[in-house]
Amino acid sequence: MSELPSIVDVAWLETELGAQDLFLGDVRGPNAHARGHIPGSRPLVLGSPPPMSDPEMLKALAPEVGLRLRRHGVTGGERLVLYDRGDGVGAMPAAQMAELAGHPRVAVLLGGVAAWPRELEVGQVELHPVKATFEPRFDAIPTRDELSGRLGDETLLILDVRSEEEFRGKQGYPCDPRQGRIPGARHLPVEELFAAPGQPLPPDQIRVRVGDPNDIVAYCHSGSRSSLATFALRTAGYRARNYAGSWHEWSRHDDLPLERG
Numbered sequence: 001m002s003e004l005p006s007i008v009d010v011a012w013l014e015t016e017l018g019a020q021d022l023f024l025g026d027v028r029g030p031n032a033h034a035r036g037h038i039p040g041s042r043p044l045v046l047g048s049p050p051p052m053s054d055p056e057m058l059k060a061l062a063p064e065v066g067l068r069l070r071r072h073g074v075t076g077g078e079r080l081v082l083y084d085r086g087d088g089v090g091a092m093p094a095a096q097m098a099e100l101a102g103h104p105r106v107a108v109l110l111g112g113v114a115a116w117p118r119e120l121e122v123g124q125v126e127l128h129p130v131k132a133t134f135e136p137r138f139d140a141i142p143t144r145d146e147l148s149g150r151l152g153d154e155t156l157l158i159l160d161v162r163s164e165e166e167f168r169g170k171q172g173y174p175c176d177p178r179q180g181r182i183p184g185a186r187h188l189p190v191e192e193l194f195a196a197p198g199q200p201l202p203p204d205q206i207r208v209r210v211g212d213p214n215d216i217v218a219y220c221h222s223g224s225r226s227s228l229a230t231f232a233l234r235t236a237g238y239r240a241r242n243y244a245g246s247w248h249e250w251s252r253h254d255d256l257p258l259e260r261g
Contacts, residue, residue, distance in 0.1 A: 053143035062136035086114030102134035
């Protein structure tokens with residue numbers, strides 16, 4: 001079984017494209033795919049993790065994502081590489097969804113379709129549904145229950161990638177009933193992980209900023225900025241996951257602790 005890093009670049013893809021165990025999925029949607037796609041890829045829309053991390057919701061969602069994978073011809077035995085327009089906004093959440101469903105080898109293409117140096121193919125492609133079984137991996141999606149139970153866990157780094165004002169509870173979103181941060185979270189604004197939009201800093205520079213934790217969960221207000229942070233962290237080789245519920249969910253549960261200042 002071939003190994004697969006969590007983030008690959010176009011140089012890697014040019015070498016591997018055409019391999020029988022490679023499935024290249026375009027998460028932009030079938031219309032964008034038909035207008036122009038990396039040769040050999042197929043449209044594969046998986047969505048994003050839900051904004052609320054109730055276990056019942058995840059238990060219902062995982063087999064639904066597995067069904068989407070099978071309908072598009074994904075068996076779970078291949079290397080699954082996902083790409084978007086180039087900024088990671090679509091591919092990183094889709095990768096987490098595939099991981100939730102139980103796919104064991106999922107990667108995101110750095111730079112997406114915009115980084116592909118050769119001519120794009122145009123037109124629709126035929127999909128071939130398959131029969132396959134996926135075993136859900138519920139640990140792929142961090143939940144408020146997991147985080148609240150690991151607040152003192154030294155092996156876990158909870159990374160708050162919001163602004164300084166949000167982190168300190170001074171100026172958050174008015175839709176949130178409470179302001180502050182998850183106790184013990186370290187602050188690192190998402191902008192400090194990127195050299196430019198869709199372009200993470202070199203891995204060594206990210207590691208200088210983050211250190212060497214065993215496990216990272218990133219969060220923001222509603223999971224968008226932290227999804228990008230997760231993308232950047234994975235380029236540096238970290239085991240990183242995005243808490244999609246983020247502060248929008250955490251702040252709504254009065255039983256969950258917070259810090260300010």
